[in-house]
Amino acid sequence: MAEVNASVVKALTILDRLGQAPRGLRLTDLAEQMGLPESTAHRLLASLAELGYVQQRPPADVYTLGWKIVTLARALDSQLRLVLDLRPYLERLLARVSHTVNLAVLQDTQVMYVESLVPARMMSLYTPPGALVPIHATSLGKALLSCLPPAELDALLPRLALDARTSHTITGRDELRAEIEATRRRGFALDRGEFVPDVNCVAAPIRDPAGRPLAALSVTARAVELPPAWEEEFGPLVRDAASAASHALFAAPASAAALS
Secondary structure (H helix, E strand, O other): OOOOOHHHHHHHHHHHHHHOOOOOEOHHHHHHHHOOOHHHHHHHHHHHHHOOOEEEEOOOOEEEEOOHHHHHHHHHHHHHHHHHHHHHHHHHHHHHHOOEEEEEEEEOOEEEEEEEEOOOOOOOOOOOOOOEEEOOOOHHHHHHHOOOOHHHHHHHHHHOOOOOOOOOOOOOHHHHHHHHHHHHHHOOEEEEOOOOOOEEEEEEEEEOOOOOEEEEEEEEEEHHHOOOOHHHHHHHHHHHHHHHHHHHHHOOOOOHHHHO
8 A cells, every 4th residue: 555645644634624614613723623733733724725725714714625625626526427427327237237337437556436326136236436446356447447548558557466356366467468458359348256256247448539448337246146148148238338328428439349
């Protein structure tokens, strides 16, 4: 795990505390809540204020969130709109397969879930939005990698810790490259119990007009719940759903092969 920067954590904690205080907080109160010397709290607040993330309001000189937060919120809102725009495609896929359907995005060296829909039955697999999972051990990750330009893929692969999550996890870079190439050819990626034992997944990328990965959607189920030919049955369904979503969002070519 990367080393955590204490100053960054303290600054983000300040934003979190101010976000929970609509009327703002005084310097003394904020320093007391965080267990910091007032001089340290003041220095952090001054830096955040300089960048527009906090502001000081008279007459009580309380600190509140600044307007720069609104800019960030608008960017997040665009991502939320993306999830809402793609949700109908997840719902249709869920109706077709009756297994958990997920939507995820690339988050540096990991994959972050942004939506998960489950069938109306007990014991369905569910991953909460915001959860981070490894790229190399998931079909979602391999689907996203399959869309990266060669230079970006070459730069990213050495940064991945190819840890074995199960006995089936791909732990060699040459093997991972071969699987990425196979994903490009067929238009969907597979996870044969590579992240969670006895859980299989199939995923396909949703691409922007340049062919880059915007997101990926997947179907996940326990191996015992899947038909023998699950790869051949669900792979094209997921690929077609992702292509349809790409086409609807950007009027991009619907064929994954044409974009590879």
